[in-house]
Amino acid sequence: MTTVNVKKTSYNWRVVDIVVAALIAIAGGVIFWAWSQGAALVSIPMNATYPPLTGLIAGGWMIPAVLGMLIIRKPGAALFCEAVAATGELIMGSQYGTTVLISGILQGLGAELIFAAFRYKKFNLPTALLAGAGAGLFCGLNDSFLPWGWNIAYEAIDKLAYITFTTISGAVIAGGLSWIATRGLAKTGVLSSFASRKAASEPVFN
Amino acid sequence: MSATQNGTVRPAAISAEGWGWRHAGRARPAIEGLDLRIEPGERVLLLGPSGAGKSTLLHALAGVLGDEEDDSDETGSLLIDGVVPREQRGRAGLMQQDPETQVVLSRVGDDVAFGAENLAVPRDEIWARVHEALDDVGLRTAAVGGLALDHPTAALSGGQKQRLALAGILAMRPGLILLDEPTANLDPAGVLEVRDAVGRCLDKTGATLVVVEHRVSVWKDLVDRIVVLQPGAAAGHADSSKGGVLLDGPPDQVLAEARTMLMSAGVWVPGYVPSTRERRNESHTAQLLLAAQDLAVSREKPRRKGFKTIPPVPVQTGIIAQVRAGQALTITGPNGAGKSTFALTLAGLLAPVDGKVSAAVELSEGAGIDPFTWKAEQLISRIGTVFQEPEHQFVTGRVLDELMFGPKHLGHGEDRVDELLERLRLTHLVDANPYTLSGGEKRRLSVATVLAAHPKVLVLDEPTFGQDANTWAELASFLSELLDAGTAVVSVTHDQEFSAVLGGTELRLGPVQQGEAKHQEAGAA
Amino acid sequence: MRDALNLRGNHALLTKANPLAKFVSVFLISLVLALSIDWVSASTALLAELALFPLAGLTLRLLWQRAWPLIIAAAIGGWSTAIVAADSGAVLLDVGLWSISEGSLELGLGFMLRGLAIALPAILLMTCTDPTDLADALAQKAKLPQRFVLGSLAAMRLVGLMAEEWQTIGMARRARGVGSQGNPFQRMKATLGQSFGLLVQAVRRASRLAVTMEARGFGGGQRTWARESTYSLLDAWVILGGLIIAAGAVLTAVGAGTWSFVWR
Numbered sequence: 001m002t003t004v005n006v007k008k009t010s011y012n013w014r015v016v017d018i019v020v021a022a023l024i025a026i027a028g029g030v031i032f033w034a035w036s037q038g039a040a041l042v043s044i045p046m047n048a049t050y051p052p053l054t055g056l057i058a059g060g061w062m063i064p065a066v067l068g069m070l071i072i073r074k075p076g077a078a079l080f081c082e083a084v085a086a087t088g089e090l091i092m093g094s095q096y097g098t099t100v101l102i103s104g105i106l107q108g109l110g111a112e113l114i115f116a117a118f119r120y121k122k123f124n125l126p127t128a129l130l131a132g133a134g135a136g137l138f139c140g141l142n143d144s145f146l147p148w149g150w151n152i153a154y155e156a157i158d159k160l161a162y163i164t165f166t167t168i169s170g171a172v173i174a175g176g177l178s179w180i181a182t183r184g185l186a187k188t189g190v191l192s193s194f195a196s197r198k199a200a201s202e203p204v205f206n
Numbered sequence: 207m208s209a210t211q212n213g214t215v216r217p218a219a220i221s222a223e224g225w226g227w228r229h230a231g232r233a234r235p236a237i238e239g240l241d242l243r244i245e246p247g248e249r250v251l252l253l254g255p256s257g258a259g260k261s262t263l264l265h266a267l268a269g270v271l272g273d274e275e276d277d278s279d280e281t282g283s284l285l286i287d288g289v290v291p292r293e294q295r296g297r298a299g300l301m302q303q304d305p306e307t308q309v310v311l312s313r314v315g316d317d318v319a320f321g322a323e324n325l326a327v328p329r330d331e332i333w334a335r336v337h338e339a340l341d342d343v344g345l346r347t348a349a350v351g352g353l354a355l356d357h358p359t360a361a362l363s364g365g366q367k368q369r370l371a372l373a374g375i376l377a378m379r380p381g382l383i384l385l386d387e388p389t390a391n392l393d394p395a396g397v398l399e400v401r402d403a404v405g406r407c408l409d410k411t412g413a414t415l416v417v418v419e420h421r422v423s424v425w426k427d428l429v430d431r432i433v434v435l436q437p438g439a440a441a442g443h444a445d446s447s448k449g450g451v452l453l454d455g456p457p458d459q460v461l462a463e464a465r466t467m468l469m470s471a472g473v474w475v476p477g478y479v480p481s482t483r484e485r486r487n488e489s490h491t492a493q494l495l496l497a498a499q500d501l502a503v504s505r506e507k508p509r510r511k512g513f514k515t516i517p518p519v520p521v522q523t524g525i526i527a528q529v530r531a532g533q534a535l536t537i538t539g540p541n542g543a544g545k546s547t548f549a550l551t552l553a554g555l556l557a558p559v560d561g562k563v564s565a566a567v568e569l570s571e572g573a574g575i576d577p578f579t580w581k582a583e584q585l586i587s588r589i590g591t592v593f594q595e596p597e598h599q600f601v602t603g604r605v606l607d608e609l610m611f612g613p614k615h616l617g618h619g620e621d622r623v624d625e626l627l628e629r630l631r632l633t634h635l636v637d638a639n640p641y642t643l644s645g646g647e648k649r650r651l652s653v654a655t656v657l658a659a660h661p662k663v664l665v666l667d668e669p670t671f672g673q674d675a676n677t678w679a680e681l682a683s684f685l686s687e688l689l690d691a692g693t694a695v696v697s698v699t700h701d702q703e704f705s706a707v708l709g710g711t712e713l714r715l716g717p718v719q720q721g722e723a724k725h726q727e728a729g730a731a
Numbered sequence: 732m733r734d735a736l737n738l739r740g741n742h743a744l745l746t747k748a749n750p751l752a753k754f755v756s757v758f759l760i761s762l763v764l765a766l767s768i769d770w771v772s773a774s775t776a777l778l779a780e781l782a783l784f785p786l787a788g789l790t791l792r793l794l795w796q797r798a799w800p801l802i803i804a805a806a807i808g809g810w811s812t813a814i815v816a817a818d819s820g821a822v823l824l825d826v827g828l829w830s831i832s833e834g835s836l837e838l839g840l841g842f843m844l845r846g847l848a849i850a851l852p853a854i855l856l857m858t859c860t861d862p863t864d865l866a867d868a869l870a871q872k873a874k875l876p877q878r879f880v881l882g883s884l885a886a887m888r889l890v891g892l893m894a895e896e897w898q899t900i901g902m903a904r905r906a907r908g909v910g911s912q913g914n915p916f917q918r919m920k921a922t923l924g925q926s927f928g929l930l931v932q933a934v935r936r937a938s939r940l941a942v943t944m945e946a947r948g949f950g951g952g953q954r955t956w957a958r959e960s961t962y963s964l965l966d967a968w969v970i971l972g973g974l975i976i977a978a979g980a981v982l983t984a985v986g987a988g989t990w991s992f993v994w995r
Contacts, residue, residue: 013879015882022887023937030890031929034897051814080879090857091857091862093850098757148765151811153768154815155816155817181926187639197276268946295946313863320947323956325948326955329957505895581910597928598899600928
């Protein structure tokens with residue numbers, strides 16, 4: 001008696017999806033924290049001279065959203081990962097207080113909407129870049145126009161500069177790096193339980 | 207069907223008929239054609255070479271193997287009490303080898319209660335079971351002078367964490383207990399802790415046991431049956447028509463019959479120490495390469511509090527040690543004594559809290575007296591460090607690139623890479639991604655990559671942890687060769703047979719008592 | 732970092748309040764304060780919060796330990812606001828790219844105080860709330876899906892391990908010859924490699940943890956809760972307290988004439 005398992009990509013989240021997505025978000029937080037220690041060398045001069053420039057390094061915030069989705073490939077991954085990352089930030093003591101949760105959810109939403117627009121079927125480089133840009137855009141908008149945003153009092157032209165920078169940073173760092181990381185992870189074989197197990201051999205642009 | 211009748215555990219019966227499993231993404235099945243019957247209350251030790259599918263079987267029995275999503279394949283039938291395992295999660299309890307991921311929640315009581323919660327046990331009964339389970343595994347509750355229920359799980363030792371996992375399993379009142387190399391990552395004390403706890407629980411509940419482990423002597427007296435599995439087709443053996451069980455019977459009988467076969471498969475048969483190359487020219491007056499003077503070590507960095515810098519509390523202080531060419535230095539001691547921390551400080555990877563690490567001119571060759579200040583490229587050709595987890599040291603995506611990494615940075619030594627590949631049997635793996643290798647292969651690769659830079663001093667952190675007998679013998683012989691060739695070898699280990707092969711001096715770090723370290727250097731082990 | 736996840740030894744009053752009530756209260760204060768950048772509402776809230784910190788089990792020393800990075804961040808934020816915001820009143824410094832005026836300086840000061848007033852209650856919240864209890868409240872009271880809540884909680888337990896592993900991987904890579912010195916580009920490459928190494932370990936550990944949880948019956952349908960999340964009178968006080976602080980901040984600012992709605 002042989003039972004053949006019909007392969008179908010379900011949109012239901014399994015336990016392994018949830019736990020891996022959450023830990024990727026946590027690891028992303030640890031990496032971001034470690035990285036921002038070094039980035040202080042760059043961000044402090046930025047803040048002293050022209051603060052909107054800090055938008056260029058904002059992409060690191062949003063890596064969990066895109067990376068989580070590229071690995072898990074189920075609806076809600078971007079939103080969930082970014083929410084978990086934001087919760088981690090809250091626990092560690094964020095300068096944004098509890099509003100960090102709203103920011104996180106909005107950034108996750110920015111990426112999630114892009115993946116949803118492609119019906120959760122495309123996970124190639126252009127999609128990743130767009131999703132990163134989406135997260136970056138929402139990040140910029142959140143920081144510039146919502147009451148808890150730290151750039152709410154900037155002049156319009158500076159807000160525009162900031163949003164441009166976060167969008168670019170989101171695309172390159174959150175989108176590009178996450179895509180590269182996913183391919184690398186797939187090659188190591190750790191993604192064998194996920195829909196992204198063949199990511200290393202997928203076409204780049206299709 | 208409830209797992210308990212009148213609150214007592216109902217031991218499970220296992221039946222496998224022609225059962226096989228192929229993992230998603232693999233070409234060949236992990237296990238094929240398994241015919242096995244295990245009666246309720248039996249205690250079985252499962253042996254076999256790697257690739258025989260032992261873990262796969264345990265995972266299947268625990269009901270956690272595969273789901274509709276990956277393209278795995280199952281053949282035949284595997285049943286617990288006549289029902290598919292997936293439909294009775296919680297009927298079997300599974301313990302794996304990494305203590306850190308056996309713990310789910312951060313307070314002791316909560317973690318033990320987790321399984322019972324998932325099985326919808328009523329609240330009052332959960333806590334009664336928690337107290338009982340903690341008592342059974344020897345982590346008694348605060349009421350009787352042990353751990354408080356809100357004791358942080360992060361503060362437990364490896365052995366305690368595994369016992370906690372066992373308590374969590376017991377709270378589910380499982381009829382079947384599955385142990386997948388539960389003591390592989392534990393020190394000798396922890397191994398016995400866990401084994402004794404399992405024994406007590408089995409005596410009390412009468413549950414069925416299936417345990418997979420390399421070290422037979424630990425479990426031999428606890429089990430009443432040994433089953434040896436064939437290597438499956440996945441391991442590349444041609445004779446896959448005879449799948450499944452190779453030998454099956456009472457422990458003494460199986461061990462006697464299959465002694466040679468088991469030994470060649472790398473199983474640690476009781477009383478068997480694999481033969482290794484003997485040291486040829488031990489000398490106690492060889493060149494001094496590295497010395498530690500009054501060293502205090504810690505993994506933590508100094509903290510900034512406001513405007514002051516506070517140095518970390520050292521885990522061990524006042525260490526004095528010498529590393530000489532062609533000599534082995536073995537660092538031993540109980541868990542938490544700071545052995546690894548000391549080794550890493552000696553290797554120039556951690557900053558000393560107090561005291562000094564000095565490199566002799568023959569070693570430093572102009573790079574400076576303190577290894578911590580050396581640049582990374584200077585470090586690899588002088589002191590090579592092999593970490594406990596090989597994956598931490600992989601820096602490229604291909605085995606060959608890994609080996610060429612050191613020589614490339616140094617500008618020389620690329621010609622010796624082929625020699626290393628052959629010596630450590632990695633030639634057939636040159637194009638593979640390092641993370642996809644088996645445990646033993648990764649260990650050999652990590653040693654090879656460090657040696658590719660030809661350091662004069664080699665530091666190894668628990669090199670034989672969880673290794674089967676064959677890899678163990680290879681490593682010990684290889685190191686013995688290196689020692690005779692003049693390399694100094696420093697190893698942190700619990701393994702007494704291993705340090706006996708290497709010879710040299712032993713540095714025993716005592717448990718820290720009120721900030722004082724007790725250590726002594728013994729003669730050749 | 733592991734200490735942040737542990738409430739041991741804290742017996743202060745607020746540890747007994749329901750995490751959800753505390754969270755709602757803090758969130759309310761944060762949202763209301765966010766609506767205006769002015770030093771009066773911010774200082775009022777800040778004073779009230781500082782008066783409450785003993786109730787959360789914080790001592791002055793602990794508070795300083797956790798809060799000093801936030802003070803610096805708030806100061807930087809205040810500075811950025813001062814230089815990039817629209818000018819009003821006498822111009823004090825003009826550098827071409829940006830300028831500071833009386834108005835923007837006052838705005839910057841208000842911004843800094845507001846930043847602290849929003850960040851501080853979150854510290855109070857996390858000091859007196861155990862993450863497991865918070866998860867229980869979210870799943871039992873707020874009815875969030877328990878698989879996601881508990882799965883995240885289990886993953887968060889490993890954050891200390893991930894931080895340690897980051898260090899270990901850094902050392903392990905140095906032992907292979909990957910330097911953390913050199914020009915910024917090399918250092919960035921090294922950090923990227925280290926990050927990748929950590930991600931691999933994260934996926935591995937998470938996969939093993941998922942197996943552990945599933946093997947203990949997690950992920951199925953119904954479950955019971957060993958720790959019941961309950962509401963009590965204290966929670967009503969907590970929420971009332973939040974309302975009072977929020978209202979107090981608004982009223983004093985309106986009274987002093989400094990209330991300025993962010994979306995003017």
